[in-house]
Amino acid sequence: MNGGDMRRAKLLALGLIIAGFGLGLGGARATSPVPQKFQIRIPLGIPADLWEMMIPADNPMTEAKVALGRDLYFEKRLSVDNTVSCATCHDPRFAFTDGKPVSEGVGGKKGARNAPTVLNAMFNEEQFWDGRVKTLEEQVLQPLINPVEMAMPSHEAVVAKVRGIPEYAQRFREVFGGPNPVTIENIAKAIAAFERTLLSGDSPFDRFMAGDPKAISEAAKRGWELFKGKARCITCHEFNPSSPFFTDFKYHNIGIGMKATRNFEALARQIQQMAQENRLTKEALDRLALTEGFSELGRFLVTRQPKDVGAFKTSPLRDIELTAPYMHDGSLKTLREVIDFYDKGGEPNPNLDGGIVKLNLTEQEKADLEEFLKSLTSDWVRRVARGEIKLAAEPTSGNPTPTVARGSRSWRR
Amino acid sequence: MWPLKWKKREQEYRQQREEFFEAVKRLNRREFMKIAGLSAAVFTAKQVVPPHSFQVVDVVRADPQEKPLFRFAYISDTHLYERELNERFVNAALRAVRDVNALDPPPDFVLFGGDLAQLGQPKELELGKQILSELKVPVKMMVGEHDWFLDMGEKWRELFGPENYSFDHKGVHFIVLMSVNEKDFWTERKMTPMERMLTVAQLDNPIQSRFEVGEEGREWLRRDLARVSKDTPIIIFSHSPLYKYYRPWNFWTEDAEAIHEMLFPFKSVTVIHGHTHQLLTHRIQNIHFHGMLSTAWPWPYAPEGLPKLTVPMERPDPFDEADGTGWGTVDVHRDGYVDKHYNLWSRNPITVAKAYLESWGKEAVPPIPEFPPY
Amino acid sequence: MRTAKWFLLVAGILGIALVATSWDRSAAGAQESKPSGGSDRLVVQLCDGETKLEIADARAGEVLPPEKAREVARRMMAAYAEQQAKQVSKWTARDRLTWEREQKRVIEEGYKLFHDWKALGGTIGISCDMCHPDAAATHPETYPKFQTQLKRVATLRDMINWCIENPMKGKPLPPDDPRMIALEAYITSTRKGVPLEPGKH
Numbered sequence: 007m008n009g010g011d012m013r014r015a016k017l018l019a020l021g022l023i024i025a026g027f028g029l030g031l032g033g034a035r036a037t038s039p040v041p042q043k044f045q046i047r048i049p050l051g052i053p054a055d056l057w058e059m060m061i062p063a064d065n066p067m068t069e070a071k072v073a074l075g076r077d078l079y080f081e082k083r084l085s086v087d088n089t090v091s092c093a094t095c096h097d098p099r100f101a102f103t104d105g106k107p108v109s110e111g112v113g114g115k116k117g118a119r120n121a122p123t124v125l126n127a128m129f130n131e132e133q134f135w136d137g138r139v140k141t142l143e144e145q146v147l148q149p150l151i152n153p154v155e156m157a158m159p160s161h162e163a164v165v166a167k168v169r170g171i172p173e174y175a176q177r178f179r180e181v182f183g184g185p186n187p188v189t190i191e192n193i194a195k196a197i198a199a200f201e202r203t204l205l206s207g208d209s210p211f212d213r214f215m216a217g218d219p220k221a222i223s224e225a226a227k228r229g230w231e232l233f234k235g236k237a238r239c240i241t242c243h244e245f246n247p248s249s250p251f252f253t254d255f256k257y258h259n260i261g262i263g264m265k266a267t268r269n270f271e272a273l274a275r276q277i278q279q280m281a282q283e284n285r286l287t288k289e290a291l292d293r294l295a296l297t298e299g300f301s302e303l304g305r306f307l308v309t310r311q312p313k314d315v316g317a318f319k320t321s322p323l324r325d326i327e328l329t330a331p332y333m334h335d336g337s338l339k340t341l342r343e344v345i346d347f348y349d350k351g352g353e354p355n356p357n358l359d360g361g362i363v364k365l366n367l368t369e370q371e372k373a374d375l376e377e378f379l380k381s382l383t384s385d386w387v388r389r390v391a392r393g394e395i396k397l398a399a400e401p402t403s404g405n406p407t408p409t410v411a412r413g414s415r416s417w418r419r
Numbered sequence: 420m421w422p423l424k425w426k427k428r429e430q431e432y433r434q435q436r437e438e439f440f441e442a443v444k445r446l447n448r449r450e451f452m453k454i455a456g457l458s459a460a461v462f463t464a465k466q467v468v469p470p471h472s473f474q475v476v477d478v479v480r481a482d483p484q485e486k487p488l489f490r491f492a493y494i495s496d497t498h499l500y501e502r503e504l505n506e507r508f509v510n511a512a513l514r515a516v517r518d519v520n521a522l523d524p525p526p527d528f529v530l531f532g533g534d535l536a537q538l539g540q541p542k543e544l545e546l547g548k549q550i551l552s553e554l555k556v557p558v559k560m561m562v563g564e565h566d567w568f569l570d571m572g573e574k575w576r577e578l579f580g581p582e583n584y585s586f587d588h589k590g591v592h593f594i595v596l597m598s599v600n601e602k603d604f605w606t607e608r609k610m611t612p613m614e615r616m617l618t619v620a621q622l623d624n625p626i627q628s629r630f631e632v633g634e635e636g637r638e639w640l641r642r643d644l645a646r647v648s649k650d651t652p653i654i655i656f657s658h659s660p661l662y663k664y665y666r667p668w669n670f671w672t673e674d675a676e677a678i679h680e681m682l683f684p685f686k687s688v689t690v691i692h693g694h695t696h697q698l699l700t701h702r703i704q705n706i707h708f709h710g711m712l713s714t715a716w717p718w719p720y721a722p723e724g725l726p727k728l729t730v731p732m733e734r735p736d737p738f739d740e741a742d743g744t745g746w747g748t749v750d751v752h753r754d755g756y757v758d759k760h761y762n763l764w765s766r767n768p769i770t771v772a773k774a775y776l777e778s779w780g781k782e783a784v785p786p787i788p789e790f791p792p793y
Numbered sequence: 794m795r796t797a798k799w800f801l802l803v804a805g806i807l808g809i810a811l812v813a814t815s816w817d818r819s820a821a822g823a824q825e826s827k828p829s830g831g832s833d834r835l836v837v838q839l840c841d842g843e844t845k846l847e848i849a850d851a852r853a854g855e856v857l858p859p860e861k862a863r864e865v866a867r868r869m870m871a872a873y874a875e876q877q878a879k880q881v882s883k884w885t886a887r888d889r890l891t892w893e894r895e896q897k898r899v900i901e902e903g904y905k906l907f908h909d910w911k912a913l914g915g916t917i918g919i920s921c922d923m924c925h926p927d928a929a930a931t932h933p934e935t936y937p938k939f940q941t942q943l944k945r946v947a948t949l950r951d952m953i954n955w956c957i958e959n960p961m962k963g964k965p966l967p968p969d970d971p972r973m974i975a976l977e978a979y980i981t982s983t984r985k986g987v988p989l990e991p992g993k994h
Contacts, residue, residue, distance in 0.1 A: 234943070235958070235965075236958070238959070240943070240944045241941075241942050241943075241944060244944040245944065246944055246945050249944075254944075
């Protein structure tokens with residue numbers, strides 16, 4: 007090679023090296039920036055490390071995602087006729103339930119189960135009264151396509167509809183990135199992320215447990231002793247600082263729904279049959295769970311063990327004052343009715359949980375228990391229910407700043 | 420104020436219990452259905468089937484081709500107290516009867532595994548007879564020590580017949596063997612019948628003698644077996660285990676070896692026993708041993724001597740009054756060996772299959788609990 | 794005069810006999826604990842039943858003259874006084890006896906209660922031994938631990954009271970009830986020597 011070629015070659019080599027270096031650096035820069043830690047104030051009584059532990063790795067929390075999820079949570083266009091959103095049945099005004107015995111979806115169609123609260127739902131071992139899905143993300147997918155809830159024909163239809171709403175396209179792109187950010191999984195992730203900000207704590211009882219003896223009344227204190235003692239509540243409605251949700255996350259048959267003269271055996275055999283023929287898909291199970299009759303099989307739908315017929319998840323008790331009516335079918339209207347129900351030993355039936363026995367509570371004891379239960383209402387939840395607080399992009403307990411929701415869409419129905 | 424209200428509540432409770440036991444005392448069919456938790460409306464309506472428990476899933480069989488010859492059910496160790504005292508055991512017995520009656524197809528017969536009464540009282544035994552009489556299929560009664568040692572079996576024989584007997588069913592020879600005899604420990608101590616009964620009723624009481632079939636019983640067994648060909652499958656119902664598991668609790672039959680000698684020549688022998696109130700599996704040569712659940716309460720596993728083949732049930736939770744208790748069914752195969760089903764009321768049912776014993780624990784292993792007994 | 798002399802003689806004989814016989818007893822005792830090494834020197838035991846004194850210039854089995862006997866007695870008293878002076882512990886063998894007796898008594902009391910539902914206030918004929926024969930499956934060495942029925946870390950006596958209230962359908966025993974102490978004494982006595990493992994499930 008001559009001198010000129012040599013120089014060119016050297017320049018070329020140098021250029022390549024620089025380019026490569028630059029690309030390398032640029033590549034590094036092109037990946038995601040250092041993530042900001044999501045700011046949230048965990049209410050008193052909920053262990054902060056537990057909250058962090060239960061955020062799934064594939065759905066980290068960001069401000070933008072939570073805001074997107076919040077808007078989707080209130081988005082009625084996710085239903086087939088634009089009348090029903092998540093908030094229809096999980097309404098902030100009723101501590102994220104709906105005040106009805108069983109929920110009503112599109113066209114007023116009735117399901118068979120009482121809407122559980124979204125508050126603290128992220129801490130549930132499994133979702134739904136029968137635990138048929140594990141995560142909040144999975145839970146979102148089901149009501150969207152259930153004919154008695156939001157009645158969309160398919161998940162693809164949901165996605166197509168959301169894609170057709172221009173305000174969402176940009177936000178999905180910001181939050182999730184990629185060429186095709188509007189997917190059913192991402193819709194579920196956004197809503198789940200929002201739900202993970204709906205926490206209930208900071209109740210008078212939490213303050214009492216934190217050391218303030220005046221936080222609850224003497225009657226409530228007596229009720230708490232009964233709850234742990236004679237009334238035997240705590241064994242299923244577990245409460246301790248490590249698990250402060252008033253549920254053991256297990257399934258028990260206490261006899262609700264067993265008074266009806268249904269042929270449970272026939273229903274159960276049908277479920278067995280469907281399972282054997284591989285017809286028990288997630289979708290099928292979801293529909294059966296809200297179909298009269300099959301719904302009452304409860305946990306049996308998931309485990310198909312005879313002992314689980316009529317067994318339902320132990321309901322958490324925070325904000326219970328605000329979430330009437332009670333039980334999986336909403337059949338008990340007041341807290342007093344609930345207490346009376348347990349006092350008499352539940353409803354006798356072949357699968358009655360062996361832990362349900364007659365309690366022989368006095369009138370005073372029942373009143374004290376009720377007072378105790380009323381002390382479990384979160385200050386923040388009460389103010390949201392009263393409309394004193396509108397849900398913002400960073401809902402926390404304590405003193406959240408009331409802000410008007412973004413855009414023309416308000417949080418109200 | 421508070422203690423007064425508690426007293427009133429107690430009175431109410433006692434009154435309710437009185438009414439309950441009055442009903443049990445009468446115990447005709449209508450009353451039975453009412454207190455068994457079914458409404459009168461349901462009872463009269465023929466079309467509607469009340470909720471009842473059932474065995475839905477057929478158990479895993481080692482050889483799906485081999486259908487069992489027949490099935491019988493068992494209810495055991497009800498330990499009934501007199502009516503004023505304890506309704507929990509009565510309710511449990513009623514529940515077992517109801518569950519067995521709900522079996523579809525019905526079993527060929529029901530074995531009652533002993534310890535019908537808790538303290539051998541005539542009233543307890545009569546109550547038990549009344550409850551078991553609600554069973555829709557024939558009952559084969561077997562005596563336990565709690566039934567026997569108040570009056571040395573007088574009332575039992577009056578109500579239920581001889582304590583040793585045998586019968587044949589679909590080619591299988593069944594023997595009901597009285598195996599809870601005890602050498603006299605009460606005469607020298609000048610015990611009253613009640614003291615004797617209380618001594619025997621206390622599982623960990625060292626004063627009582629060890630269970631045995633005894634010389635007379637062995638003689639009876641010898642004569643009974645003499646009439647049976649060696650190829651005929653044999654199933655023995657016995658209250659004590661007919662082997663030696665744990666002496667201090669009489670999970671033990673003193674003359675077990677002598678009994679085994681009589682049984683070794685036979686092609687297939689199965690022993691179904693009570694007394695231990697737990698899931699128990701054992702094998703000695705050609706003899707398979709299966710324990711029965713109690714309807715009343717579970718015993719813990721003994722500190723030593725547990726047969727190696729036994730996969731214990733998970734330790735029961737006392738918050739759940741039904742945990743560790745239940746009833747069961749037995750599928751008898753052509754060769755006489757059995758699949759034993761344990762219908763634990765608060766747990767998923769467990770099956771100890773014939774294949775498990777035949778393979779000395781290698782195949783068809785029952786599920787192993789997360790929290791084994793202490 | 795003669796009576797007095799006679800009296801003195803008898804007293805003297807009696808006195809010697811007394812010393813000799815009591816000495817014989819300790820000599821007998823000493824014979825059981827003869828020091829090895831051949832020499833059958835006299836060894837006496839003090840009244841604590843433990844301490845032994847060797848008398849160098851006396852033989853075992855030998856009948857001592859009165860002065861010698863008195864000397865031995867004096868030396869025994871001196872040894873005892875020295876022992877008392879050197880005493881570090883304020884507790885005696887008598888105390889230890891009392892402790893053992895009381896422990897045994899309370900354990901036996903606990904055994905009885907364990908088998909007697911009426912005495913514990915149970916109302917449905919269920920006694921502790923019906924689920925826990927010989928206190929099996931009580932596992933006192935695992936407390937305090939998270940007790941699943943109480944849903945909190947609890948002690949043995951919390952669980953005893955829970956059992957009395959729930960399966961036995963009685964009223965929980967008040968704190969410091971001697972019956973509770975007796976039950977704990979019996980239950981723990983069945984697990985003597987088992988290593989502590991609080992929190993074990």
